[in-house]
Amino acid sequence: MVGVMVACSSVSSIKALWETRIRRKREEQEEEHKRRPMRVGLWEDRAALARLKQKLETEDGRLVLRIEQEEWKVLPGCLIQLSQVQEWQIHRTGLLKIPHFISSFQNLLVLDLSRNGVAEIPKQIGKLTRLRELLLSYNRIPFVPAELSGCESLERLELAMNRDLNELPDQLGTLSRLQHVDLSMNDFSCLPACLLALPALEWLDIGGNRLHHLPEDIHRMEALHTLWLQRNELEKLPENIARMRSLDTLVLSSNRLRDIPPLMEGMSNLRFVNFRDNPLTLDVTLPSNKAVAEEEEEEDDREMFGKEFMLMYIQEARKRAYAVLNVHCVNR
Template sequence: MAVSVRAMTALWESEIQNIRRGRQKTELGRRSSVAGAAATGLWEERHTLARLKDKLETRDGRLVLCLENEDWQVLPGCLSRLSHVQEWHIRRTGLQKIPALVSGFQNLLVMDLSRNALSQIPAEIGGLTRLRELLLSFNRIGHIPEELADCRGLERLELAANRDLDRLPDRLSRLSRLERLDLSMNAFEDFPACLLSMPALEWLDMGGNGLRALPADIDRMENLHALWLQRNQLERIPDCVGRMSRLDTLVLSANRLTDIPPVMEDMCNLRFVNFRDNPLAPQDASSSPSPPAESEEDGGEDGEEDRGGRRAPP
């Protein structure tokens, strides 16, 4: 009986040792797998960072990251190691999201993310206080965050052809240095009130929207030089436009205007006016400015390239 007990004990101890060895092998295998995955991840990160560094170039003394016509639907986390970059030019990459790490790029002056698949702008963009140019045309953005107003150094903002964009937050009136704003080919039916309080604004394109009226106090935009309002639903122009003494370019083609305000006759600084394709009364049609040359017409559906030849000089 004692022999039998000893035999059973030995058998159990042997079985326990086998179980322990099995667990040790499993743990060693898991650790090896984790280490392998970590090594692979580290190699991939280094490879991606090397690819990004290959896309760096210097332009006019600025360090520029240029990614174009490549597949970068998601920007990698290792991009944060290039926070000294001063300009992003990331176009036609299928980019779907601006990463939150963007707030770490405190030296960024220009961000061009045109012609991608962006659907939103992160609130973290408000941390880019030195940003001067933000170009987001031809994306899918339907909402502008209030935090964009914290980009106090912004001078140029392009949001053309985002299609569903139909309003701007009132806080954007804090963009006191903004000079150029492109809101063309969107879904605006009302003129954004914040635009009236942007003291530096000189160039505004709201063509290709659904605007039905202009503000009765649009003359508050005292520094405006060029106003593009083609392809909207405007039926009249407020008389206060006559008080916009610095306006030299006014495009109102393809609206529903039936007359031209007489006060416009006293706007001696106007150099380019376009009233084409409006149902003007005969007397207004005959007295309207001569049609511009073909190269100056307001544009077709492609918008962005077309505007390059029709913008009024600064």
């Protein structure tokens, strides 16, 4: 009986030892299985980082990351190791999003992601207090976060051709250094109020939208010298546009304008104005001073573009108004 008990005890010990070995083997295999993707991920990060380093250039004393016409739909997390980069130039890569770790690039001066598939501006971008240029034209951005107002050094903002973009947050009016704004080819039906509050705004393109009117206080943009309003649905201009003393270029082609405000006659700084392709009430043609046919063609072109056409239109409108008034007085 004792022998049987010893034999059973030996078998149990062997079985326990064997099960322990099997369990350890399985644990080792599981640990190895866990480590394998980590090693693969680490290798991929190293490869991606090496590839990114090949895209670094020094230009005008700046460290620039330049990627063009290569597929980079997502920027890898290892990019954060290149946080000293001062300029991103990433075009035609199919990039779908701006990484949230963008806030780690505190030295960034220029962020140019034009012609990609970016659909969102992350709120973290507001941490980039040194950023001077944000260029996101030809993407799919429908919304601009209020946090962008944190980019206090911003001088240039380009959001052309984002299609569904139709408003800007009022908070952007605090960007005291913003000089250049491109909102062309979007879906704006009115001029964003924040633009009127920008004290340094000098250049604005909001052509190719759905503007039906301009604000009466448009003259608040005191520093503005260039205003592009082509291909909108404007039917009239506010008289206060004549109070824009710095304005020297005004493009109004392909709208629905019926008349030109007489007060615009006093815009002495205006050098270039374009009223082409508007259903203006009066048919006015400048007299040609050229004899050569080609030069006459240039003159015909100029009359629709230049300030002279505007002045003659206003003068002709005034003459006709006087004539109508005189006829009215005689009839009385």
